[in-house]
Amino acid sequence: MHICIVEDQVTSLSVLKGILSRMEGHEVEGFSAPAIALARCETKVFDLVLVDYIMPGMNGIEMVGALRKLPGYAHVPVIMITAEHDRELRIAAIAGGATDFLNKPVDPQELRVRARNLLSLRQAQQALSDRAVHLLLAVEQATRKLAEREQEVIWRLARAIELRDGSTGEHVSRVATLARLIATRLGLDKEFCQTIFLAAPLHDTGKIGVPDAILNKPGRLTPDEMAIMRTHTQIGGSILAGGDSALVRLAQEIALTHHEKWDGSGYLGNMMGKDIPISGRIVAIADVFDALCSERPYKLAWSLPDARAEINRQSGIHFDPDCVAAFESCWPEIETLYTPKEAVAMAATQSYRAH
Secondary structure (H helix, E strand, O other): OEEEEEOOOHHHHHHHHHHHHOOOOOEEEEEOOHHHHHHHHHHOOOOEEEEEOOOOOOOHHHHHHHHHOOOOOOOOOEEEEEOOOOHHHHHHHHHHOOOEEEEOOOOHHHHHHHHHHHHHHHHHHHHHHHHHHHHHHHHHHHHHHHHHHHHHHHHHHHHHHHHHOOOOOHHHHHHHHHHHHHHHHOOOOHHHHHHHHHHHHHOOHHHHHOOHHHHOOOOOOOHHHHHHHHOHHHHHHHHHOOOOOHHHHHHHHHHHHOOOOOOOOOOOOOOOHHHOOHHHHHHHHHHHHHHHHOOEOOEOOOOHHHHHHHHHHOEOOOEOHHHHHHHHHOHHHHHHHOOOHHHHHHHHHHHHHHO
């Protein structure tokens, strides 16, 4: 354990150091100036501090007050050494952060006993603190594992749903990435951006309640079939309703609202503009753009420029203009997302050879 003594009288400082140095297993440092002692305490956290009350420039109470403001010193025991017996002084010292008192002249045996007791208290505090840190780390690890399991289940469920829609499951991954890109460019907080990335894959959960004959029909849907298809947002919202986690609650919101339109003509037809949750507005763009760029049983894939142009054309009609602007601002990242890895590697090789 490490002990700090602050005493302006050199002789008294030497005596105090001599008394405490006889205690085995402890290191003692002494300072005759409070300012120098405080500077040392800024770089080292002592386990016990002894402070004289009457010192030039800064008295003991002021010294203790300054010490308590330093990192790590909130609970370090401090003994105030004083020749004063004034009750008001002692109350002020306690209020300022002193733990115990010793009267001058100091009794060596009393000093050692008080020091041992306070150092034992300090050891108990540190052990408790270490235990608390250990428990916190254990809780964080357990929480992280639960979150990882939750995420794994979500991704597997989302891909299973996509397979019913004639997709390979890559659609949900791209929609999730697009949603996070747009959310980030909108300046939404980091936690929301990560949560929408994890929640977006469940946007079409409700398709589990739509017949395969409608999901995989190669031609245009009839009005009756389209009416059934439109119910997938309400089915998805119902399946995901009542979730306890922020992730499932956001997934429910997205599943229910990602087909709503800025002009109010969406599937539910009871929302428009900013009444539509921002999550639904973001995923609406991500979902439509990826659907346009993907081949489906009923259509060929659009080119990236054509799909981009359609998103911009629908700004203020289908889509939130701010979300479209965010989509546009991250276009280089979107192009990379939709460029096959082989093409990227070839372009990089060609660029290297050109130089």
